[in-house]
Amino acid sequence: MNEKLDRRDFISNMSIAGVSLAIGMPQITFGTTTDSKPALLGGPRAHPASFPSWPIVExxxxxxxxxxxxxxxxxxxxxxxxxxxxxxxxxxxxxxxxxxxxxxxxxxxxxxxxxxxxxxxxxxxxxxxxxxxxxxxxxxxxxxxxxxxxxxxxxxxxxxxxxxxxxxxxxxxxxxxxxxxxxxxxxxxxxxxxxxxxxxxxxxxxxxxxxxxxxxxxxxxxxxxxxxxxxxxxxxxxxxxxxxxxxxxxxxxxxxxxxxxxxxxxxxxxxxxxxxxxxxxxxxxxxxxxxRFPQQVEHRWENAAYLTSLFNEIPGIYPAKLYEGVTKSAYHLYMFRYDKKEFQDMDRSVFLKALAAEGIPCSGGYGMLNKEKYVTDLAKNKHYLKIYGEKTMNEWLEQNYCPQNDQLCEEAVWFSQTMLLGTRQDMEQIAQAIQKIRKYSGDLKKA
Structure with a gap:
């Protein structure tokens, strides 16, 4: 469900299982891939291969x-x-x-x-x-x-x-x-x-x-x-x-x-x-x-933990937090926030375009559901007016103010679950792509 990519369709506090992946983990050296220009500026793609396809048919x-x-x-x-x-x-x-x-x-x-x-x-x-x-x-x-x-x-x-x-x-x-x-x-x-x-x-x-x-x-x-x-x-x-x-x-x-x-x-x-x-x-x-489902659950969980450890080293990238009670996420989506201030005020739309050019499929996630015409028109629906009355429906509209969600919808970035079925190298190349984009964000703004 990556619903945004298909239809209906993070770890900030890692569990013991996630932390164990990071203990003793060597520092990732991004090397020449990070030093090269972003793909949008003529450089090589950070992720030249494909992520696993879906669904699996065997x-x-x-x-x-x-x-x-x-x-x-x-x-x-x-x-x-x-x-x-x-x-x-x-x-x-x-x-x-x-x-x-x-x-x-x-x-x-x-x-x-x-x-x-x-x-x-x-x-x-x-x-x-x-x-x-x-x-x-x-x-x-x-x-x-x-x-x-x-x-x-x-x-x-x-x-x-x-x-x-x-x-x-x-x-x-x-x-x-x-x-x-x-x-x-x-x-x-x-x-x-x-x-x-x-x-x-x-x-x-x-x-x-x-x-x-x-x-x-x-x-x-x-x-x-x-x-x-x-x-x-x-x-x-x-x-x-x-x-x-x-x-x-x-x-x-x-x-x-x-x-x-x-x-x-x-x-x-x-x-x-x-x-x-x-x-x-x-x-x-x-x-x-x-x-094959239990093994896939573990594979996504481990790759998400590793990707989060890499993202925590990149200013302006904030993986979605897990609450203390979460002992396992299914990671249908890997979600993070993009802070454009750390990318020389480069708009998120440019960030998404640059990331896709690196071979990293991505999405901006959900929109502001409470502000969609499909939803706000409920206040004019004849059946709802008959049941609740015009006053109640107008009050309902006024109460649908969600400022934190408004901000999130302008910062969110999603990866689909199939990407987390990839390799550890895939996770490293995702981080490398973002490092390149951040380094050249000033040039990307002008492109």
């Missing part, structure tokens, strides 16, 4: 699809692959229940449906997120309330949540942006204190950990995405994790047209439902992808 994926095809049982109601995947992911995540769904958005929508979120309710969400987080709230005609960003971590500012809570707040939905958990100690505490369920949008964070527990398993429920850019992918697909048996039952019913089985005599429950089922083809692909 014999296990081919066999899995053929097996599903030949079974002639292509839907979860008469097949076994989806159920087998749910069991495997449940065991891997430590959750008591796992429900496969048609997308990460579907997973969040199912959670909202099982909680019976609707008109008059409010849901707290971060402003720095993919639009799907917002969409699942609006699809239920509830009111999304944006919470500003902690600029150092790129995550929702947990210290700003409590003042956003009103008597109408029915859900707090933190998003683990980039695969790194938000401040769950604070968020879970606020949920318990105010008796508000926590729905973790962990779509970018499969197998990330907070104090040793997997992201998506600490709140009432957590959503995972398997969209084409995700760390574990079946093209489209998603899952919900929960330890609450009654809630798991409600989610299954909601995603299966209000029934728990395919038996036409099975009663509908509770009052709403739809079809958001995962297919057997997707379940089969996910089972195949899972065979």
């Amino acid at each position: 014999r296990p994926e081919e066999n899995a699809l053929l097996e599903a095809l030949r079974s002639k049982k292509w839907g979860r109601l008469n097949g076994r692959a989806v159920a087998d995947f749910e069991d495997a992911y449940k065991n891997m995540s430590g959750a008591k229940h796992c429900l496969g769904l048609s997308s990460g958005t579907s997973a969040l929508f199912t959670a909202m449906g099982a909680l019976d979120i609707g008109p008059g309710d409010e849901v707290l969400i971060p402003v720095y997120t993919f639009v799907a987080t917002y969409n699942v709230v609006v699809l239920n005609y509830a009111l999304p309330r944006f919470v500003d960003t902690d600029i150092e971590s790129f995550q929702i500012d947990a210290n700003q949540i409590e003042k956003a809570i009103t008597p109408q707040t029915k859900v707090i939905m933190p998003v683990h942006i980039g695969g790194s958990p938000a401040d769950l100690d604070t968020i879970l505490g606020l949920g318990n204190k105010n008796h508000i369920p926590i729905v973790e949008d962990a779509c970018q964070a499969p197998m990330a950990e907070w104090r040793g527990k997997k992201a998506g398993t600490l709140g009432l429920t957590g959503a995972i995405s398997f969209q084409s850019s995700k760390n574990l992918t079946s093209g489209e697909g998603g899952a919900l994790l929960t330890n609450d048996e009654e809630f798991a039952e409600s989610c299954y019913n909601f995603h299966n047209q209000g029934r728990h089985t395919s038996d036409p005599n099975d009663p509908y429950s509770p009052t709403r439902g739809t079809n958001l089922r995962l297919t057997e083809f997707q379940g089969s692909l996910l089972l195949a992808q899972m065979k």
